[in-house]
Amino acid sequence: MPTNKQLPDAEALCAALAESMRGRVDPAATALVGIHTGGVWVAERLHAALGLKIPHGSIDVSFYRDDYHQRGLHANAKTSQIPFDVDGAHIVIVDDVLYTGRTIRAAMNELFDYGRPARIDLAVLTDRGGRELPIAPSFCPHSMSLPTAQMLALERDVDGGLSFRLIDK
Amino acid sequence: MNAFGTQQNPQLNGHGELQHLLTIEGLPREVLMRILDTAAPFTEVAEREVKKVPLLRGKSVFNLFFENSTRTRTTFEIAAKRLSADVINLNINTSSASKGETLLDTTDNLAAMQADMFVVRHASSGAPYLIAQHLAATGRDHIHVVNAGDGRHAHPTQGLLDMYTIRHYKTDFTQLTIAIVGDVLHSRVARSQIHALTTLGVPEVRVIAPKTLLPTGVERLGVRVFNDMREGLRGVDVVMMLRLQNERMQGALLPSTQEYFKSYGLTPEKLALAKPDAIVMHPGPMNRGVEIDSAVADGGQAVILPQVTFGIAVRMAVMAMLAGN
Numbered sequence: 001m002p003t004n005k006q007l008p009d010a011e012a013l014c015a016a017l018a019e020s021m022r023g024r025v026d027p028a029a030t031a032l033v034g035i036h037t038g039g040v041w042v043a044e045r046l047h048a049a050l051g052l053k054i055p056h057g058s059i060d061v062s063f064y065r066d067d068y069h070q071r072g073l074h075a076n077a078k079t080s081q082i083p084f085d086v087d088g089a090h091i092v093i094v095d096d097v098l099y100t101g102r103t104i105r106a107a108m109n110e111l112f113d114y115g116r117p118a119r120i121d122l123a124v125l126t127d128r129g130g131r132e133l134p135i136a137p138s139f140c141p142h143s144m145s146l147p148t149a150q151m152l153a154l155e156r157d158v159d160g161g162l163s164f165r166l167i168d169k
Numbered sequence: 170m171n172a173f174g175t176q177q178n179p180q181l182n183g184h185g186e187l188q189h190l191l192t193i194e195g196l197p198r199e200v201l202m203r204i205l206d207t208a209a210p211f212t213e214v215a216e217r218e219v220k221k222v223p224l225l226r227g228k229s230v231f232n233l234f235f236e237n238s239t240r241t242r243t244t245f246e247i248a249a250k251r252l253s254a255d256v257i258n259l260n261i262n263t264s265s266a267s268k269g270e271t272l273l274d275t276t277d278n279l280a281a282m283q284a285d286m287f288v289v290r291h292a293s294s295g296a297p298y299l300i301a302q303h304l305a306a307t308g309r310d311h312i313h314v315v316n317a318g319d320g321r322h323a324h325p326t327q328g329l330l331d332m333y334t335i336r337h338y339k340t341d342f343t344q345l346t347i348a349i350v351g352d353v354l355h356s357r358v359a360r361s362q363i364h365a366l367t368t369l370g371v372p373e374v375r376v377i378a379p380k381t382l383l384p385t386g387v388e389r390l391g392v393r394v395f396n397d398m399r400e401g402l403r404g405v406d407v408v409m410m411l412r413l414q415n416e417r418m419q420g421a422l423l424p425s426t427q428e429y430f431k432s433y434g435l436t437p438e439k440l441a442l443a444k445p446d447a448i449v450m451h452p453g454p455m456n457r458g459v460e461i462d463s464a465v466a467d468g469g470q471a472v473i474l475p476q477v478t479f480g481i482a483v484r485m486a487v488m489a490m491l492a493g494n
Contacts (some may be wrong), residue, residue, distance in 0.1 A: 060210060063222035063489075072186070072493030073224070075203065079210040086218075113219035 002150070002166065008142050010096075010154060010162040013125040014042060016141035018049035021092070021123060024139075025050060030090045032056040032123075035107055036078050038096030038154035041162060042125060046094060057082040059093075064106035086115030092138070096154035098124040101135035126164075128152055179301060186494040189301045189314040190487050192323040193364040201368055205333050208486035212479065214251060224489045225254035228285040232258045233275070234317070235291040240453055241317050241327075244477070245288045248484035252492075254286075276300050277307075286313045286492060294320030294357075313491040321357050326487060327452050328361030330480040332369060334472055335407055337479065338448050342369040348401050348443075349392075350377040351411030351433060351460050354384050354422075358452050359411055367391045377401035379433065381422040398433050402442040410435055410451040413460045426459045436462040440470065448472045 031054040034043030040058045047056045062077035093107050104122060111117060121138035128146045146152060151167040178195050182188040187200060214222055230249040234242050242258060249256045261275060276287065289297040297316040304312050318324040332342075339345055347366055353359045353376050366374045367390070376387060377395045388394050395401030402408065413429060423429050435449065449461075449471045457463050465471060 062210070063214070063224055068224055068493055073207065073489045075207075077207060077210045079213045081213070109223070113217050113221065115218055 002144070002146060004164075004166050007152075007164040007166065008126060008144070010125060010164050013141050014045045014162060015049070017042070017123055017125060017139055018046050020139050020141055021046065021050060025052070025092065026090065027051050028053050030054070030092060031084050032092050032094050033082065033107070033111065034058050035093065035095045035103060036060040039094045041154065041156050042096055042123075043094040045162075046092075046123065055083045056094075057084065059107050059110055061103055061106035061110060064110045066102055066106065080110065082111075082114050086111060086117055088116070088118045090119045090121075091117045092121045092123050094123045096125050097152045098122070098127045098135075098137055098140065099130050099152075101131050101133035104135050105133055125154070126152070179298065179305075182494060184494075187487075187490055188310065188494055189297075189316075190325050190491065191298050191301060191314065191316045193325045193328050193361050193368065194323070196368065198368050198370070201329070201332065201365060204329055204483070204486055204490065205336060207490060208329075208333055208479070208483045211251075211482035211485040211489075214485070215478070215481065221251050221253050223253045225249065225252035225285075225492055228252075228254045228492060229283060230254045230256050230286045230288060230488070231279050231284045232256060232288045232317075233261060233279070233290070234259065235261045235272075235289070235296070236318070237262065238290055238318065240477075241290065244480050245315075245317060245326075245484055248481050249286075249288075249488060251481070252485055252489055254488070272296060272299065273303050276303065280304070280309055280312055284312055286315065286488065288315045288317050289319070290317040291319050294322035296320075313488075313494075315487060315491065318357055321355055322360065324357040324361050324452075326480070326484050327358050328365040329487070330476060330483040331358075331362055331409065331450060331452070332365050333479045333483050334450060334476050335448075337475070338472060339406055342366070342371050345371050345406045346373040346375070346404060347371055347407040347409065348375040348377055348395075348405045349409045349411065350398065350401070350435065352382045352414050353378050353387060353411065354382045355414040356411050360390075362409060363390045363392055375401050375405065377433070379423070379429075398439060399442055402439055405443045406447055408435065408440065408443055408447055408449045410449065410455075410461050412452065412454065413456055415456070426456075430459055430462075434458070434460055434462060435465050437464050437468070440465055440468075446470075450476055453477070 032043045034040035043056045059080045060078040062074040123139040124137050127140050127143040153165050155165050180189045180191050246256050296319050297314050301314040349359050374392045376392045377398050451473045
């Protein structure tokens with residue numbers, strides 16, 4: 001099993017992700033939506049690096065999760081904030097780690113309750129494999145394979161620095 | 170031992186999670202805070218183009234109202250519908266009960282229709298508890314019970330929405346002086362408010378009422394009693410008015426409603442004794458000119474309509490938490 005020492009550098013991946021999106025997003029028209037909590041941190045970075053004009057949104061998928069009936073309502077649900085008109089918008093959903101794809105499905109379902117976007121893309125720092133739905137990232141600078149017993153989490157230190165950590169489930 | 174076995178609190182399941190919401194009394198502070206925290210993101214759902222989330226899709230929520238209440242029933246109905254549940258409203262005083270069916274026969278029949286949740290309003294204290302106990306005893310504890318007001322006992326979602334409102338405007342419960350004014354004797358709302366406020370650490374809870382409208386021993390709930398409204402309102406951060414429950418009034422507890430207004434009606438002049446930034450709350454429906462002056466009810470310090478809006482989010486949070494546990 002991989003150890004924390006073998007994990008990618010989250011800061012370097014943020015920069016690489018921003019570079020891969022440059023020229024493929026319209027600073028005046030593209031809107032980012034970060035998924036709580038790690039995705040919001042990444043969206044903040046991308047928003048600044050790409051000089052986007054539309055304020056970025058944040059989404060908490062607790063009310064749309066498909067495991068609610070098994071696991072109940074997620075504690076610490078946050079308020080989703082979409083500060084732009086979703087109708088006709090080009091939206092990039094931003095998350096830290098792409099895994100089963102279920103969170104992305106939930107986020108798309110939630111976005112459609114705000115309106116009908118013209119196009120949705122997906123940007124993630126890393127793809128750890130293990131997909132359970134037909135979902136693929138539009139922008140993804142890194143991929144790795146992790147056993148199901150491990151969870152990859154993005155963390156932010158007091159100075160705002162981002163790093164990955166492995167958590168044994 | 171009862172049908173709930175040795176469990177300490179019949180509202181909590183084996184993992185300490187909320188199974189039913191019957192009363193605020195005895196609920197740990199963490200559970201109350203979790204409900205308030207969970208309600209916050211639900212307030213935003215009402216501002217979307219589609220004012221719905223799919224949590225209770227396919228679930229059947231039965232509003233069992235053995236006692237009339239248009240507002241409470243409507244807010245529960247809206248909350249359940251915004252969670253995508255199917256809602257069935259039964260005004261039982263106009264149906265089976267008048268034909269002689271017992272409370273538990275009614276609930277058994279609805280359980281046989283695959284109910285997932287009962288929202289119960291009843292004139293008798295303890296009716297929701299009796300239903301929850303009966304469901305547990307008959308192995309149907311997957312059905313959740315929410316007390317929407319029982320007799321003089323409790324109205325927990327009203328208490329919770331009041332707490333949500335106070336936190337929204339005043340932030341920190343542990344710095345507040347709060348007065349509850351009016352017909353405490355007949356008020357399940359007052360009981361739920363007092364239990365919630367003391368559990369959440371409000372250092373001074375006052376009740377203001379004439380002796381005839383106070384239950385004996387009310388100070389044992391941890392409140393300071395004032396019979397003089399002017400004295401009781403001095404320096405408070407929050408004024409929680411109660412409705413004068415005309416329809417519950419038995420015998421001559423009060424000389425007249427005019428006399429009551431003079432002593433216990435909230436006028437601008439009496440409100441001026443509270444802190445300048447004090448908020449005024451009322452659970453509705455208001456009796457203008459009886460317990461509250463129109464100038465106060467429509468004034469800048471009243472947060473009575475926000476209470477209604479927050480009430481939907483709080484009821485959504487409660488139902489979503491119960492149905493997931």
